[in-house]
Amino acid sequence: MPTMSLPTLRLPKPVLRKQHYPENPSEPIEGLSHPSEIEARHRAGRLAESVSGVVSRASPDDSPVMGNFDDIGLLNGTEARDYAAATGAAKSEDDADQSGLKFRQRVEADADRLDPEEIRSGAATPVAYDLEFVPPAPTNYHGDWSEIVTDKLKRERNEREQRPRKEHKRKPSKTAQQKVEQLQIKKHIAEIISRHKYMVKLCRALMEFGAPTHRLEAYMAMSARVLAIEGQFLYLPGCMIISFDDTHTHTTEVKIVRVPQGVDLGKLRDVHEIYKLVVHDLIGVDEAMSRLDAVVTRKHKFNKWIRVVTYGLAAVCVAPFAFQGRWIDMPIAFVMGCIVGLMQLIMAPSSELYANVFETSAALLMSFLGRMFGSIQYKGENLFCFSALAQASIALILPGYMVLCGSLELQSHNMIAGSVRMVYAMIYTLFLGYGITIGAVLYGLMDKNATSSTSCSNPLNSYWDLLFVPLFTLCLCVINQAKYKQLPVMLTISFAGYVVNSYTNKSLNSSTISNTLGALTIGVLANLYSRLSRPAENFWLRLKLRKVNQDLEKGIAKANEDPETTARRVGYGLAAAAMLPAIFVQVPSGLASGGSLVSGVTSADAITGNKTAAASTTGASDLNTGAFTVLLSVIQVAISISVGLGLAALLVYPFGKRRSGLFSF
Structure with a gap:
């Protein structure tokens, strides 16, 4: 059979590897354990079948069969002895060895001439497998060689299954660990940022709705302690400076919260409840922020025009008893x-220029109108009372609350805020005093017979005060946006404080002592309400729940009675909101007892030259005397009230409140 002539192509030499064969065919082959080698053995078997087809068609006179293997390029990295033994081309082992030596020499000489691209498919062409060396069966073995390999694999598999397996926990990769750490850091930072936002919103709400200013720093510090925040707080009138510290990164974040101070008793109660729930770990920061946003964005309970009319009703109610x-x-x-x-609620907010002169213009106009109506005579007597009209109309713009907050701040050793507020209240009071005096002077220039009486003739019986005091308190609740369920407590505390103040003033004839005792009564009742309201409310709820359960057992319960909905509530009484209307009642009474608001009428008479019985002094310096008399009277009343409130808080809370701040004046 002629050999094939192939073009010359340089290829890497095939590597002939030696393997160790077991002498006993029944022994397993050393190193044969992976199932992929079984597949390689099957590929070698199919190759041997293709080679056997070539041998069967070869002529006996041709060169040895091994030469044909070289020509068709089948011996790639395997021993010639293996293929000779597998195909039966060698009659004995010696012949196979001799043929293998000759064949090895020819392979080494002609390997470079092999070109796989020139090989055409045919009967003698092997299947294009990726051949790997698999130890063939020994020459003297005539059984199924795969059974030995399969048995060995089964034994190894059984041994692996019988071995005790070690539990290895999968360790996260470095990338996964970094991702987890980054997520934890982001979550931690997000939680801290949300806590900071809650603190800022809480501070803004407390300042806007009229929380006790001398305890604002304590409220913020206790909230920061519960939320595990390092913070420092400095309160100034209308401004809170918040510093959030981080000792790990040595950084500080400063927030400045500027809010105009106002009074909203209904929203203050809601904010106080949210503050309590957070301090006692009953709600989270996210829910607290959503509730605060709902409270802040909620509309006012009473609109401006209702409050304007209420101003008139308040002036009507305060005139008889004060x-x-x-x-x-x-x-x-x-x-x-x-x-x-109208001037305070409509005109002042709409014009910044007018807001700067609101106090002076209001006092001037009311003094002018009051003296004008008071000078009207009927049958030789004044038809209206000048002092009652002038003082009652400006009773709601008196700086009593402002001076009270300043004195409480000074009393609690908050020198910066207390001093600033007290000085501002003094200047504010001087504006009112000058306005009253100038208004009286202007009408005195127009009417030489203007009245100068600082008291009213034929006043109402004092028993009517028992009616007008609750009505005036109700007007104050409407003006300050109180809730309906807060009204009973506010009316009760205000009425009790006025009764004590009025009785002691008549008995002792001293407005300072009477104001102190009245404030003491108000503070004790309000703090007791704050301390006992939740147990009392839950007590009544338990009684109601017991009655509902009894009705259910008897089968006479109503359709709207459900014991599941009648549960214990987490309610906290707000002492600050309960006592604030009562304090507003105390301020006009204290000022009226001193008679300081209309004391500038004597100065007006001296300036205009009207000689009346009340004008006992003369000179232009009396203009200053009237203004400073109002200032001195307001400061005396505010200090008396602040002392009484401080004693009341000490009596009800002798050891203070450890977990949350005392929401009381």
């Missing part, structure tokens, strides 16, 4: 009170 007003003075007082409400 300034000796009479029935005939009430219509004029209503009109003048509505004018003040």
Whole structure:
């Protein structure tokens, strides 16, 4: 059979590897354990079948069969002895060895001439497998060689299954660990940022809705302690400086919260409840922020026009019990009170320029109108009371609350805020005093017979005060946006404080002591309400729940009675909101007892040259005397009230409150 002539192509030499064969065919082959080698053995078997086809067609006179293997390029990295033994081309082992030596020499000489691309498919062409060396069966073995390999694999598999397996926990990769750490850091930072946002929103709400200013720093510090935040707080009137510290990164974040101070008793109660729930770990920061946003964005309970009318009703109610007003003075007082409400609620917010002169203009106008109506005579007597009209109309813009907050801040050793607020209250009071005096002077220039009386004749019976005090308190609740469920407590505390103040003033004839005792009564009742309201409310709920359960057992329960919905509530009484209307009642009473608001009428008479019985002093310096008399009276009343409130807090909370701040004045 002629050999094939192939083009010359340089290829790497095939590597002939030696293997160790077991002498006993039944022994397993050393190193044969992977199932892929079985597949390689099957490929070698199919190759041997293709080679056997070539041998069967070869002529006996041709060169040895091994030469044909070289020509067709089948011996790639395997021993010639293996293929000779597998195909039966060698009659004995010696012949196979001799043929293998000759064949090895020919392979080494002609390997470079092999070109796989020139090989054409045919009967002698092997299947294009990726051949790997697999130890063939020994020459003297005539059984199924795969059985030995399969048995060995089965034994090894059984041994592996019988071995005790070690539990290895999968360790996360470095990338996974970094991702987890990054997520934890982001989550931690997000939690800290949300806590900071809650603190800022809480501070803004407390300042906007009229929380006790001398305890704002304590409220913020206790909230920061519960939320595990390092913070420092500095309160100034209308401004809170918040510093969030981080000792790990040595960084500090400073926030400045500027809010105009106002009073909203209903929203203050809601904010106080949210503050308590967070301090006692009953709700999270995210839920607290959503609730605060809902409270802040909620509309006012009473609109501006209702409050303007309420200003007039408040002037009508305060005139009889505080300034000796009479029935005939009430219509004029209503009109003048509505004018003040219109100026404060409508005109001042709409014009920044007018807001700067609101106090002076309101006092000037009310003094002018009051003296004008008071100078009207009927049958030789004044028809209206000048002092009642002038004082009742401006009772709601008196700086008593402002001076009270300043004195409480100074009393609690908050020198910066207390000093700033006290000085501002003094200047504010001087504006009112100058306005009252100038208004009286202006009308005195127009009417030489203007009245100068600082008291009213034929006042109402003092028993009418028991009616007008609760009505005035109700008007204050409407003006300050109180909730309906807060009204009973506010009316009760205000009425009790006024009764004590009025009785002690008549008995001791001292406005300072009477104001102190009245404030002490108000503080004790409000703090007791704050401390006992939740147990009392839950006590009544338990009684109601017991009755509902009894009705259910008897089968007479109503359809709307459900014991599951009647559960214990987490309610906290707010002492600050409960006592604030009562304090507003104390301030006009204290000022009226001193008679300081209309004391500038004597100065007005001296300036205009009107000689009246009340004008006992002369000179231009009396203009200053009237203003400073109002200032001195307001400061005395505020200090008396602050001392009484401080003693009340000490009596009810002798050891203070450890976990949350005392929400009381």
